[in-house]
Amino acid sequence: MANKNSAPEAVKKLLENMQTDLRSLSMECKKKFPPVKEAAESGIVKIKTIAARNTDILTALKENSSEVVQPFLMGCGTKEPKITQLCLAAIQRLMSHEVVSEAAAGNIINMLWQLMENGLEELKLLQTVLVLLTTNTVVHDEVLSKAIVLCFRLHFTKDNITNNTAAATVRQVVTVVFERMVAEDERFKGMAEQPPAIQGNSNRRSVSTLRPSAKDAYMLFQDLCQLVNADAPYWLVGMTEMTRTFGLELLESVLNDFPGVFLQHQEFSFLLKERVCPLVIKLFSPNIKFRQGSGSGSSASPAPVEKPYFPICMRLLRVVSVLIKHFYSLLVTECEIFLSLLVKFLDGEKPQWLRAVAVESVHRLCVQPHLLRSFCQSYDMKQHSTKVFRDIVNALGSFIQSLFIVPSVGSVSSTNTPAGGSGSGAQASAQSGVGVVGTGGGLTTQAAFEYRGTWIPLMTVSVQGSAKATYLEMLDKVEPPSIPEGYAMSVAFSALLDLVRGITSMIERELAKEEEAVARGGPEPIEAQQVWEEMVNACWCGLLAALSLLLDASTDETATENILKAELTMASLCGRLGLVTPRDAFITAICKASLPPHYALTALYSNAANLSNKTYSIQGQNVQIISPSSESHQHVVAMGQPLTSQPQGTVVLTAKNIQCMRTLLNLAHCHGAVLGTSWQLVLATLQHLVWILGLKPGVGGGLKPGRAVEGPSTVLTTAVMTDLPVISNILSRLFESSQYLDDVSLHHLINALCSLSMEAMEMAYGTNKEPSLFAVAKLLETGLVNMDRIEILWRPLTAHLLEVCQHPNARMREWGAEAITSLIKAGLAYKHDPPLSQNQRLHLLLLNPLKELSNVLHADIRQKQLECVLQVLQSQGDSLGPGWPLVLGVIGAIRNDQGESLIRTAFQCLQLVVTDFLPTMPCTCLQIVVDVAGSFGLQNQELNISLTSIGLLWNISDYFFQRAEIITEELEKEEAILLQQACDKGETLNRPFHPAPPFDCLWLCLYAKLGELCVDPRPAVRKSAGQTMFSTIAAHGTLLQQPTWHIVVWKVLFHLLNCVRKSSTTADKEKIESGGGNILIHHSRDTAEKQWAETWVLTLAGVARIFNTRKYLLQQLGDFFKAWEVLLDHIQSAALSKNNEVSLAALKSFQEILQLVTPVKDSDKPDTLGAMDIPPVLMEPLTAPGPGRPLPRSDSLAERLAQRYSTQPQLPPPGEEQDDSALWWSAWSTWYRTGTECTRPPSGGGDKLAFVPSQPFLTALIQIFPALYQHIATGFSMDDLRKLGIILHGAVSVPISSDASPFILPSYTEAVLTSLQEAVLTALDVLQKAICVGPETLQVMYPAIFEQLLQFVEFSCKPPQYGKMETKHVANAKYNQAEWVALNYVPFAERSLEVVVDLYQKTACHKAVIAEKVLQNIIKTLRVPLGLKYACPAESTWKLAVSSLLKVLSIGLPVARQQASSGKFDTMWPKLAHAFEDFLFTKSTPPDNLSIQEFQKNEAIDVEVVQLISTEILPYANFIPKEFVGQIMAMLNKGSIHSQSSSFTEAEIDIRMREEFSKVCFETLLQFSFSNKVSTPQEGYISRMALAVLLQRAQEVLHRYVEDERLSGRCPLPRQQVTEIIFVLKAVSTLMDSLKKTQPENVDGNTWAQVIALYPTLVECITCSSAEVSSALKEALGPFKDLMQPPVSKVQNGES
Helix, strand or coil: CHHHHCCHHHHHHHHHHHHHHHHHHHHHHCCCCHHHHHHHHHHHHHHHHHHHHCCCHHHHHHHCHHHHHHHHHHHHHCCCHHHHHHHHHHHHHHHHCCCCCHHHHHHHHHHHHHHHHHCCCHHHHHHHHHHHHHHCCCCCHHHHHHHHHHHHHHHCCCCHHHHHHHHHHHHHHHHHHHHHHHHHHHHCCCCCCCCCCCCCCCCCCCCCCCCHHHHHHHHHHHHHHHHHCCCCCCCCCCCCCCCHHHHHHHHHHHHHHCHHHHHHCHHHHHHHHHHHHHHHHHHHHHHHHCCCCCCCCCCCCCCCCCCCCHHHHHHHHHHHHHHHHHHCCCCHHHHHHHHHHHHHHCCCCCCHHHHHHHHHHHHHHHCCHHHHHHHHHHHHCCCCCCCHHHHHHHHHHHHHHHHHCCCCCCCCCCCCCCCCCCCCCHHHHHHHHHHHHCCCCCCCCCCEEEECCEEEECCCCCCCCCCCCCHHHCCCCCCCCCCCCCHHHHHHHHHHHHHHHHHHHHHHHHHHHHHHHHHCCCCCCHHHHHHHHHHHHHHHHHHHHHHHHHHHHECCHHHHHHHHHHHHHHHHHHHHHCCHHHHHHHHHHHHHHHCCCCCCCHHHHCCCCCCCCCCCCCCCCCCCCCCCCCHHHCCEEEEECCCCCCCCCCEEEEHHHHHHHHHHHHHHHHHHHHCHHHHHHHHHHHHHHHHHCCEEECHHHCEEECCCCCCCCCEECHHHHHHHHHHHHHHHHHHHHHHHCCHHHHHHHHHHHHHHHHHHHHHHCCCCCCCCCHHHHHHHHHHHHCHHHHHHHHHHHHHHHHHHHCCCCHHHHHHHHHHHHHHHHHHHHCCCCCCHHHCHHHHHHHHHHHHHHHHCCCHHHHHHHHHHHHHHHHHHHHHCHHHHHHHHHHHHCCCHHHCHHHHHHHHHHHHHHHHHHHHHCCHHHHHHHHHHHHHHHHCCCCHHHHHHHHHHHHHHHHHHHHCHHHHHHHHHHHHHHHHHHHHHHCCCCCCCCCCCCHHHHHHHHHHHHHHHHHCCCCHHHHHHHHHHHHHHHHHHHHHCCHHHHHHHHHHHHHHHHHHHHHHHHHCCCCECCCCCCCCCCCHHHCEHHHHHHHHHHHHHHHHHHHHHHCHHHHHHHCCHHHHHHHHHHHHHHHHCCCCHHHHHHHHHHHHHHHCCCCCCCHHHCCCHHHHCCCCHHHHHHHHCCCCCCCCCCCCHHHHHHHHHCCCCCCCCCCCCCCCCHHHHHHHHHHHHHHHHHHHCCCCCCCCCCCCCCCHHHHHHHHHHHHHHHHHHHHHCCHHHHHHHHHHHHHHHHCCEECCCHHHHCCCCCCCCCCHHHHHHHHHHHHHHHHHHHCCHHHHHHHHHHHHHHHHHHHCCCCCCCCCCCCEECHHHCCCCCCCEECCCCHHHHHHHHHHHHHHHHHHCCCHHHHHCCHHHHHHHHHHHHHHHHHHCCCHHHHHHHHHHHHHHHHHHHHHHHHHHHHCCCCCHHHHHHHHHHHHHCCCCCCCCCCCHHHHHHHHHHHHHHHHHHHHHHHHHHHHCCHHHHHHHHHHHHHHHCCCCCCCCCHHHHHHHCCHHHHHHHHHHHHHHHCCCCCCCHHHHHHHHHHHHHHHHHHHHHHHHHHHHHHHHCCCCCCHHHHHHHHHHHHHHHHHHHHHHHCCHHHCCHHHHHHHHHHHHHHHHHHHCCCHHHHHHHHHHHHHHHHHCCCCCCCCCCCCC
16 A cells, blocks of 8 residues: 555645645635634645655655644534534545554544544544554554544444444454454564463453554453453443443454464463353353243343343354354363353253254354364263263254154244244245145145154255354344244254264265375374264264154255265265164164155164164054155155055155165165175165065066056156166166175175075065065176176075075066076176186086976976076077086976976977087987977977977988988997997896887887877877878888888887777767867867877878888888788778778778789780779879889988998899789778678668768779779689679668768759769779670679679669668758768669660670570560659650660560570560560650650650561561560550540640551551461461451440430530540541552451441441541541442452
8 A cells, every 4th residue: 555655646646635625624714713724724835845845755744744634633623514524534535645643643533532522423433543543553552442442432322324333343443453463473473482471360461471463452352351241441441331242243253353363372362261251151141041931022121131132142152153163272171161051052941042043053063073073082082071072963953853843832932933833824834735735736845844743944044064144143133033934943954964974074084094094004093093983973873863853854855865865974984984883773764764654674673773763653554645744745756565564555655765765775886895784774675665666677687667466556656757767777786886896795795685585585475465576686686797706606696596486476486587597598608717618517507507497396487497498509509518418308397287388488499409409419319309309299288389399300300311320320339338338237228129220219219209199189289290200201211221110010100000090999979169269170070089080091091101102111021911911901990980081091091002013014014904994083093103113212321321231122023023912812802891891781770870881982992993803803703793793782872961962962953973873883894894805704794794784774763772771862852951862873773774785785695695684684674664654763764775675675686586496585575575565555644744745756766666566576476486476466456546545635635646656556567467478377366356356446436426426416525535536537547548458368358347347337427517527537438439349359459
C-alpha cells in the first residue's frame, strides 16, 4: 500500500485533495466558526510548505501529522454534521495514506470518543476507527483499548444499523489485534528467545514477557473472558454494557482464527486453561441440570438461571467445538468433560433445540477421524478413563433411536408438530401421506426414515465430510428456533456416515502404508494395530445398532446406499483387522436387510454377536403388507416364494432388499479374501435372495431370471427386471473372481457352498417344492473357473454333486447332473498341462463321474448323463481311446422303464458312434456296439428308435463288409491272445458261436440280434428287422465261410420261422382300437394276428428268397433236402393258415422256390415253359438273377476271404445235372396237401364264421400248378390227374364273401371269367397240351380232362355246392351282410364248353375218347341247358349249347356211324333223341319281353336243328338204330302241327306260331315220309302213321271252327282260333302238294281216303266271315280239283 501511495502522482493527488478539503472546510466555517476557518487556511499554507521543502513528502506529513490533522479535529468539534462529515472523510484520507503518527492517532481517537458520546456520525466514527486500526500499527495500549471500547459502546446504541455495524467493526478490530500479533511473531520468528515459564500466579499485569502487539492481544482476550463472566474488564476501560452472547462469539472467533497464538504462547495457553474452560463449564450448568419437564416453553427473557438459554448455549457449544478441535492436546481433561457434556446434551430429556445443536457439534467431531483416534488413545485405551469415543458413538446411536420413539402426549416439544407426524402441521401430515402411498402413483417421495409409524424426513444438511451446521450458526436468534422435523435425524445420520467414512479410510490408508513398509522388510507396528482394533471394538456395536435401525427405517435409495456402504466398509475393515465377531455382525446385518422381514434364516439369528435384534413380529398370517413397522412405505419390487419351509405363502422383496443384495454381492466380490467363515452367511443369504427373485441357474451355473416351478409365481416389477441381469452378472463375476483366491480361501468357499448345498438338499427332502439350486450352480461356476487346479477340487466337488444327483427332488438332482456334466465336458475340453492324452490317470478321473451316474436310477439324471456323452462324443470322440468301453457302457445302460426321451438321447449317442467313430475304436468294441444297437432295437419305449437302430445294424454290417480284412486281422490277433490266455488257464475259450472264425462270429452276433428283433412284439420292428436281416444276408452273405452257412440256415433262419409261426398262430384276434394317440390303423392290420401275419409273410418270403438265390451254396451243405422239406412244411402251414395274407404270400414263396430250376446247359434253356404258353404272370419271377446259378461273384473281397480260408465254393460242373426230382415231388405233395385242405368245404352246417379261402389265394394256388407240372410231368399219372381234378373242382366251387364280391366279380351282366376260373382252365390247358405233345401213354388222360371240363359246363345251369353252405345268387347278395355269394359260373361254364368243343374237334377219333364215350357224355351234359332253354340262368348258355352240340355232332356223328358196329355208341342215340326233344319242345316259356326279332332268331336256331336232322341223321337212317329214327319222326310230326300258345297277343300270333319251324318240320316229315327209298316196310309204317295223325288232327280243328263260328253269330272268333284254322288250311294245301309230288305207289290208299274225307268239312267252312280264312280256304280247296276223277294207276306227275 505504501509503495502505491508513495508514487509521485498519488502524492500529488493527496496534496491536492488535502488542500481542497481544507478550502472546503474554511468555506463552510467562514461564518459560524472563524477559528476553524483560520486553522484551515493555515493548514493549507502548512501543506504547501511541507510539499515545497521535503523530497519525501509523506514522511514529512507523518511527522507533522498532529498539525495537519488539527483543523479537521477542530472541524469535528463544531458538531455541525456537514462539517463533521467533511472532516472525518479528510481524516480517513490521511489515515489511508499512513501519514498519521501515534500522537495524532491519540488525538483522533479522543475526538472520536467525544463524537461518540455526543451520538454524532456514529457510522462514520466506526469507519474511521476501522481505517485507523487496519491501515497501520501506530495505535497500542490505552489508545487501542479506547478505540475498542468506543466500538463496543456504539454496539449498544439504540440504532439497529449502528449496532450491527459496530458489532462487525468490533469483530474486525479484535481480528486486527490478533493479526498484528501473528505478524509480529512472524517478524521475530528467527530469534530464538525463550520466554520464562509462566508462574502459577494469576497476576493479570504480569505480561511483561510479551511483545507490544501480543500484549494488546492478551489484554483484549483476558477482558473478553472477564466480560463474559460478567466481571469488570482490566484493560477495556469505559465499557458501559456488554452481552454474553457477543462476548462468546468474539471468544469463539479468536480461538477459531488464531489457534497458533494459544498453542505457541504459554501466557495464552494459561488463559485458556484458567479462564476459558472454567467459564464454559460454569455457563453450561443450567443446561446440564435442566430436564425437559412439563413447564411452559422457554420464554424470551434471559430466564431464571436454571433454564437453558438458546443463544448462550449454542455459542458455548461452538466454543467447545473450537476448543476440542484446536486445543485438544492442551486440554485433555477439560475435553473429556466437554465431550461428556455433549453426550449428555443428546439425551432425550433435553429440549429439542439443545439436542439439535449438540448433534451438530458431535457432527463436527465426527468429520475429524484423527481427533477421534486421539480420543480413543487418550480415553478409551486408558485404564480408568471414560470410554469417550465409545460413548460418542453409542450416544449418536441412542439419539437416533430416541428420535423414533414417539414422545408421550403430555410433553411439549419445541417443534412445530409432534414427532409422530400425525399432528396439525400441514407439512408433516402431507409427508406422511406420501410415505404411505409409496411410489405407486409416481409421486417423488421425500427422502425419509419411517419406523413403527414414526416418519422422519431426511434433509441434506451438509456435504459429505464437512459439518456445516445450521443452528450453531443462528447467532441472531434469541428464541430457541423451531427445529424442522427430521433435522436432528439428518445431522445425526450424516455424523454417523462421516464417522465411519473417516475412520475406515484413515485406518485403511495407514494399513496400506504399513503393508508397504512390511513388504520392504520393516517391523510390524504392533501399537498402531492395537489402536485400530480398539477403535473398531469401541464403535462397532453402537454403529451397527444405529445403522441397522436406520437401514430398516430408510425409505430413500441414496440414504440406504450410504448406510449399506458404511456397513460394508466396516465389515471389510473388521475382516482386514481379523476381528471376526464384528465382521460377522456387520455381514449379518447386511444379510438380514437383504431378506424380507422375519425371514427365518437360522444362520443369521444364531449369531450371538447380533446386538441389533430389534425384531418385531407380524400378527397372524404372512400378509402382503408386511409389517406395521417400517415396510408400509417401501417400494415393493418383487414378490416370490420363501425358500425356508416355515412361512407359507409369499414374501415380498422391496427395492431396498435388492439394494442390500447388491451391497452383499459387492462385499463378496471385492472383499472375498477376508470373508473366511462368513462365506457361509453371505452365500446363504444370496441363495435365499436368488430364490425369491426367481433367478434360476443357466448354462455354466450363471443365474438367469426364470419362473418358479410351483406356487404363485414370482412377480417382478419392471424396475427389478432391469436390475436382474445386472445382479446375475455380478453374481457370476463374484464366483469368477474365485480364481484369484488362494487355495485356502478357495476351500473356504467350496466348503461353504457344499454345506449350503447339503442344507438345500435337506430342505428339499419330502417336498415337491422347487429346491434352491444356488449352491450347486455356484459350485459348478467355481469349478469351471478353477479348471487349471481342478485336481485339488475334483474329488470333493464331484462326490458332493453325485450325492445331489441322487436326490429325490427332480430340480435338485437335475442341477447336480447339469453341474457334473458341465464340469466333465469342461475338464475334457480344457487344455491341461500335460495334455490328457499323456495323462491317462486324469483322463479316467474326469470320465469316472460319468460312469458313476449310471448308478443313479432317476431318468432325468441319465438323460443329462447321456446328453453329456453326446457332447463329449461330438467334441472329443476321436481321442477317447481307453474310454470307449466306459462310454459304450453308459450308452447301452438303457432299460425299458426309463422313458423314451432318455432312450432317444442315448440313441443319438449311438448314432453318432456308428456314423463317425467305428473306425477310431478298437475292433474288440465292435461286438459291444452290435449289442448296444440291438438293445435299442428291443426297447419298447420309442418305436422310431427301434426302427432306426435296425438301420444302424445295417450300417454296421456295411462297415464290417467294407473293412472286412482289417477287422479280420485285428480280431484274429486278439483271438490269438485270448486263446493263449485260455490255454494258460486250462479253460476253453468262452465266446458265442465259438468254432466259427471271429469275423464270422461278429456276423452271427449281428444276425442273432436281428433275429431277436424279428420276433419283437411290435409289427413295425419285426418288419424292418426282417427286411434288414434278409438284405444283409443277401448282400454280405458271401463273406461267410461255408460251415457258417449251416448255422445261419438252422440256427438263424429256421429258428426264426418257427418262432414267427408260433407267435402268429397264437396271436390275439382282438381288434386293436387304434395306434398310439390318434393314428388310425388300417383294417388289414387291426389285430395282433393280422400284424403277425405280415411278419410271417416277410419272414417266409425272405427265407424262400435266400433258398432261391443261395441254392448253389446251400445244396453243398449236405442236408439240403431236409432243409427243403422243412421249408415246404413252413410254406404249407402258412398256406393253410386262416389268414388270407399269409396264405397268399406262402403261395408266392412257393412259386419263388419252384423257380429254382436245376442248372442246365444253355442250349436247353428255352425249355418247355415257352412251348407251353404259360401265362406271363408265371414267367415274371424267373427273371431273378440266373436261378440256381451263382450270383456274379466279381467281388474280389469274397474271393480274397475264400482264399484266406483256402476253400473254393464248390459249384457243380456244368454238364452234370443233379437229381432234383425228389425236391419237386416233395413240392407236388405239399401242393396237393395244401389244395386238398383248403378246398375241402367246412363240415359244419350253415356256419357263418366258417373259413372260406379267398379267390386270390385259390387263383395263386392253381397258378402254381403249371410251373410245378414242368418238373413232374414225366411222372405225372392218372392218379395225380384225379387228385388235380378234385382240387380244381373244389377251388372253383368256393364261394366268395359278399363284401369282397364287388372287387372280384364283374358286374353280373358282363360275361367275364374270374382269374381263378382262368387259372383252372389254364391248368387243364397246360395238361392238355402236354398230353398232346406227349407220348401215346398220356392220351388215356383225355377222357379225364373231358370229364373235368364237362363238370364245369354243368355249372352253367347247376352251380356247384360248397359243403352245406348256403350261397346266394350274386344278384341277390347284399354287400353289407356276411353272406357267401356263389360266383357267376355261366361265363366259366361257357368257356369250358368252348374248350370241350375245341378239344373234341382235335381228339374225336382218339381211341380213349371213343372208348370212354366222351361224345355221349357231352350230349348228356348239354341236354340240361338245352332242356332248360329259356329257363337257363343265362340266355347265352342254351344258344352256345345248341351251337356246340351242332359242332360236336358234325364231327362226332360220322365217327359214331363208323363205329356203329362196335356198339360203343349204342347208348348215345337215345340220349341224343332226348336232347333234341327237350330242346325243340321246351317246357319253359319264352320271357314276356322277348322282341319279335329275337323270337325269329330263336326260331331260326330251331330250324337249324331240324336241318341238321334232315342232313346228318335221316339220310343215314340205315346206320342208325330204328327206335332213334322213330323218335325223330315223331318229333318232326309233333313240330309240324303247331300248337297255339295262349300267352300271345292277337297281333303277334301269326309270327309266334313258329310257322317257319312247323313248315320245315312238316316238309322234312313229308320229304322222308314219301321218299322212294323206303327200304323197309317199317319206315313206311312210320310215315303212314304220322300222316294219319296229321289228317285226323286237321279234321278236328276244322270241325271245331265251324261249330264255334256258328255259335258265335256276328261276333268274330278269337284271333288264336282263326290263326289255327288258317295254319291247318295251309298244312292241308302243303300236304296236297307233297302228295302230288310223291310216286303214287308210295302213297297208301288209306291216306287218300283220309284226304278226301276232309273235303266236306272244308266246304262247310265256306260260310265263315273271316277274309283270311276264306283266302286260305281257297288255297286249300284248289288242289282238290285233281281228285275230281278217279286216278289212273300210272299217272305221271308233272314238274309243277
